[in-house]
Amino acid sequence: MSTHDLAVRAEGLVKRYGDVTALDRLDLAVPVGGILGLLGPNGAGKTTAVRILTTLLVPDEGRAVVAGHDVVDDPEAVRARIGLSGQYAAVDQDLTGRENLVMVGRLCRLGLRGARRRADELLDRFDLVDAADRPVKGYSGGMRRRLDLAGALVATPPVLFLDEPTTGLDPRSRLGMWDVIRELTAGGTTLLLTTQYLEEADQLARDVLVIDHGRAIARGTPDELKAMVGGERVEVVVPDRTRIGDAAAVLARFATDEVRTDAQTGLVSATVTGGAATLGDVIAALATAAVTVGEVGLRRATLDEVFLTLTGEPAGDGDTATETATDAAGQEVGA
Amino acid sequence: MSRLGWALHDGHVIALRNIILIRRVPEVLVGVLISPIMFVLLFAYVFGGSIDTGGVSYREFLIGGIFAQTVVFGATFTGAGLAQDVQKGIIDRFRSLPMARSAVLVGRTASDVIYNVLTIAIMSLSGLLVGWRIRSSMLEALGGFLLLLVFAYAFSWVMAYVGLLVPKPEVVNNASFIVIFPATFIANTFVPSENLPGLLRTFAEWNPVSSVTQAARVAFGNTSPLVPTPDVWALQHPVAYTLIWVGVLLTIFVPLSVRQFQRAALR
Secondary structure: OOOHHHHEEEEEEEEEEEEEEEEEEEEEEEEEOOEEEEOOOOOOOOOHHHHHHOOOOOOOOEEEOOEEEEOOOOHHHHHHHHEEEEOOOOOOOOHHHHHHEEEHHHHOOHHHHHHHHHHHHHHHHHOOOOOOOEEEHHHOHHHHHHHHHHHHHHHOEEEEEEEEOOOOOOOOHHHHHHHHHHHHOOOEEEEEEEEOOOOHHHOHHHHHHHEOOOOEEEOOOHHHHHHHOOOOOEEEEEOOHHHHHHHHHHHOOOOOOOEEEEEOOOEEEEEEEEEHHHHHHHHHHHHOOOOOOOOOOEOOOOOOHHHHHHOOOOOOOOHHHHHHHHHHHHHHHOO | OOOOHEEEEEEEHHHHHHHHHHOOHHHHHHHHHHHHHHHHHHHHHOOOOOOOOOOOOOOHHHHHHHHHHHHHHHHHHHHHHHHHHHHHHHHHHHHOOOOOOOOHHHHHHHHHHHHHHHHHHHHHHHHHOOOOOOOOOHHHHHHHHHHHHHHHHHHHHHHHHHHHHHHHHHHHHHHHHHHHHHHOOOOOOOOHHHOOOHHHHHHHHHHHHHHHHHHHHHHOOOOOOOHHHHHHHHOHHHHHHHHHHHHHHHHHHHHHHHHHHHHHHHO
């Protein structure tokens, strides 16, 4: 991919705070119209990365180009092309929702009339019309986040940064926020999203970069990441316990690892590749072998398992664990 | 529009936001309005009569000084307001917008002029109650008020810098007093500067708070041949000397504060 097709490109970003290295040679790229999920635990460096890419922070080393402009050399040009919605809603508590948006619109040089019109559109779109003329102080967390996101969209930026857009929201507000974000990206907006929720990255992002201690430890599509921790498992429940051995023999023909059986529950399972097609083959083979099965299913590894495999090692042991995980990741994704 | 034009435009938008905030959080205004009344009454009755200023009534002599002192004190609001601004989440929004970097400062110092206009109006009324009179023309008096406002504006940029220098808004007041107490008390605000010993006297005579006080006394007609103006250029030409200081303060502290704002907001 040529660099012109990249909306965000960062190379070797380093940011230190005293002895703490918040970012340690981080590389990342988001193609135009792409959606990158930056996934990591608290303190992984997600917010630091976003603050550098949105010109709020100057990196100690490395460079970043956003929407065609260098964030250090030409921050004004970058600011004119990005929207940022942060972890802590960047809205004025004592102003009303409408006043907040009109102010941002005027600061984006839309003119008073243009700013008012844009505020009306956004209030309508984010379901804030009823609360528009009340001070933000009285808003719920979800409303505040929506207003903040609306603030980021006032100038219709081609590149959008969302730093933990749903942290602290109740499940219903989170689903609502997801819908809004999906709508935006469907319209072609390039999105870089940080999250500590694996489900969120899975739901929203096309590419995921897992970071920990300021370093990228894995990257790929959500599917690729799941494949890293053992791909998919076919699970078959055999009601007739005497046929468990036969079922296991069938599964062994498809399995990439040892077939596991549980005489108590009748569960026979094995890791496979090939997804749903393989599942079909397994079912057909079982039928040929005249093994009657109860439940049949293909269980995929969740991103939570990926995350635990990659980062969930006890502290102090982290480095070796990380290297192993990265090696495994390289093989799996490359294959 | 030019760069300067946009800077003024953005500063104006922020000033309008601050004015909405004054309306919505009027508690701040109460303090702004009560302290000038307090100053006038306190100084007029506690000190009035106990200090010999020659022919003029001490209260009349005091008023010019209290006006100058109060608008200088008022500048601490600028520092405190900015220190709070940089702590608020909205600063991240401002900093990620393609707006002028100076806007938050230009807006804050501009909207604080409203405080000073109100302060001066209330002090004048309180002064009239305790016997102060304008003995010049209305036009001269207006000139005096205008000079006080202009000086207060320039001084608010000094306090803006102080406010951004301190790490926490809670400390702004303490830091401000380090600047404000010597500036307002080693001056001719409450006592004639000729009563001060050696070095302090020289400091007082060339202190811009003295010149703005002297200019106000002249503008309100509160001088008397019995209190001779010290024979230093600063006090013989108080308006010119004050305006020179206004220029110097703005030239130094506008760029310094804008730079410090950038830094403070990076934390």
